[in-house]
Amino acid sequence: MRREKGFSLIEVLAALLILTLVITMSLAAFVERNKRLRQASEIILAYQALANEAEYRRRIDFSMLDAAPQQFVSDTSVLAPLTPFGTAVSVQQTQLGVKNVTMTVRWNNGQREAKLALVRVDTGGSNLW
Amino acid sequence: MVKRHHAAGYTLLEVVVAMAVFGLFLAILGVLTVEMRSQEKRLPVNFLRHPQVIVVISKLRRDVQDAFGPNPYPASFAEYTQTPQTLIVQSVQPSGGVQTIVWDFRTTGVVQRHAWNVGVPTNWTSRGLPAAFQVDAVEIPATAAKLSASPQQSSAASRRPWGVRITARDGKGRVAIDQILQPRAHE
Numbered sequence: 001m002r003r004e005k006g007f008s009l010i011e012v013l014a015a016l017l018i019l020t021l022v023i024t025m026s027l028a029a030f031v032e033r034n035k036r037l038r039q040a041s042e043i044i045l046a047y048q049a050l051a052n053e054a055e056y057r058r059r060i061d062f063s064m065l066d067a068a069p070q071q072f073v074s075d076t077s078v079l080a081p082l083t084p085f086g087t088a089v090s091v092q093q094t095q096l097g098v099k100n101v102t103m104t105v106r107w108n109n110g111q112r113e114a115k116l117a118l119v120r121v122d123t124g125g126s127n128l129w
Numbered sequence: 130m131v132k133r134h135h136a137a138g139y140t141l142l143e144v145v146v147a148m149a150v151f152g153l154f155l156a157i158l159g160v161l162t163v164e165m166r167s168q169e170k171r172l173p174v175n176f177l178r179h180p181q182v183i184v185v186i187s188k189l190r191r192d193v194q195d196a197f198g199p200n201p202y203p204a205s206f207a208e209y210t211q212t213p214q215t216l217i218v219q220s221v222q223p224s225g226g227v228q229t230i231v232w233d234f235r236t237t238g239v240v241q242r243h244a245w246n247v248g249v250p251t252n253w254t255s256r257g258l259p260a261a262f263q264v265d266a267v268e269i270p271a272t273a274a275k276l277s278a279s280p281q282q283s284s285a286a287s288r289r290p291w292g293v294r295i296t297a298r299d300g301k302g303r304v305a306i307d308q309i310l311q312p313r314a315h316e
Binding site for chain 1: 164
């Protein structure tokens with residue numbers, strides 16, 4: 001009987017399976033890493049805009065918080081890379097003399113959002129900011 | 130009798146399979162590189178992940194939040210004047226005294242903080258920073274009624290020029306840092 005050199009079909013298939021697994025896992029890890037890096041960069045931009053808006057909102061008189069615009073009034077040019085994006089501000093009275101001002105940035109067709117809540121307390125007229 | 134020639138090397142099939150696997154690797158590498166490049170093009174450099182930048186912003190925030198006095202931003206001090214690359218601020222210390230601080234962004238990639246405490250200067254320098262740091266005054270409306278107009282439209286008299294806006298751009302001119310800082314009330 002002639003002695004053949006080489007690999008059997010099973011050996012080749014097993015090797016290909018392992019190779020495919022390694023490639024798939026490496027690819028998935030790389031794609032996930034990229035995605036998380038992108039999300040981290042986006043979040044940092046969003047929180048800068050949120051913090052800037054908070055500086056505006058903390059200067060509004062307590063009694064006027066509800067009447068203030070429900071969109072960001074601060075410059076949102078830092079959010080340009082997230083275009084199209086949306087901003088929203090909501091005010092909720094949690095108890096007498098205390099209001100929660102919640103600022104939201106949404107992007108990626110509303111699938112991603114970042115929120116920052118500011119608790120405002122009625123200081124009795126002085127604009128303590 | 131014909132002697133069979135023993136040829137060394139690979140068969141065509143082996144070469145084709147090897148090339149196909151190599152091609153697959155190259156294709157994957159290409160796709161990932163393109164994806165990374167598009168991401169880099171869209172988003173600015175994330176400077177706020179760098180410890181040096183974080184320290185600069187943190188110190189600056191504290192100095193501005195502790196700004197004190199009827200005019201916490203004097204027009205000039207020593208050889209410095211207020212410019213988009215220089216911020217002069219009078220800031221209260223934990224001990225209660227007021228020190229004059231100059232943030233100097235004029236040197237590319239370097240930020241210097243000079244502080245004068247009862248005339249004694251101390252200097253702090255940070256390097257490896259974004260090239261295009263800029264300081265602007267930002268005027269924030271004081272009431273919601275004034276907010277109903279845009280900040281640009283509301284009258285200058287209705288706003289107090291107390292805020293400081295720090296921006297920095299990356300090498301491609303994209304805004305990477307944009308932070309508004311305001312002094313806090315001090316009793």
